[in-house]
Amino acid sequence: MKTMCNECRYTFALKEESIETECVDNDRKIERRLFKCPNCGHKYTILISDPQMRDMINQRAVIRDRIRILREHNFTGDELAEQDEDLKNEIWERAQQLKEEYEKGSFTE
Numbered sequence: 001m002k003t004m005c006n007e008c009r010y011t012f013a014l015k016e017e018s019i020e021t022e023c024v025d026n027d028r029k030i031e032r033r034l035f036k037c038p039n040c041g042h043k044y045t046i047l048i049s050d051p052q053m054r055d056m057i058n059q060r061a062v063i064r065d066r067i068r069i070l071r072e073h074n075f076t077g078d079e080l081a082e083q084d085e086d087l088k089n090e091i092w093e094r095a096q097q098l099k100e101e102y103e104k105g106s107f108t109e
């Protein structure tokens with residue numbers, strides 16, 4: 001994935017290993033996944049998550065695995081697909097909330 005830094009216009013390939021996780025709130029166990037521009041060090045947030053959200057993300061992985069297995073055996077897996085869709089929406093909403101809460105101003109360095 002090629003990405004361009006909005007700050008310095010440097011273009012670079014984003015690699016899995018350059019994604020870092022940092023704790024933003026010890027009490028609530030809020031984590032931020034981020035990467036830095038290799039040129040100017042500007043930080044970019046990928047995702048802010050709380051334990052509840054990480055749970056939902058894990059649940060989705062399990063559900064999608066089950067759907068895959070069902071479909072391999074010619075079942076539709078529709079019910080599970082619905083659950084998956086619900087979880088996806090919940091995760092998205094949670095992500096927006098956390099972003100609002102934790103990304104106000106403090107993030108630009």
Ligand SMILES: [Zn+2]
Nearest residue numbers: 005008037040
């Ligand atoms: Zn930069």
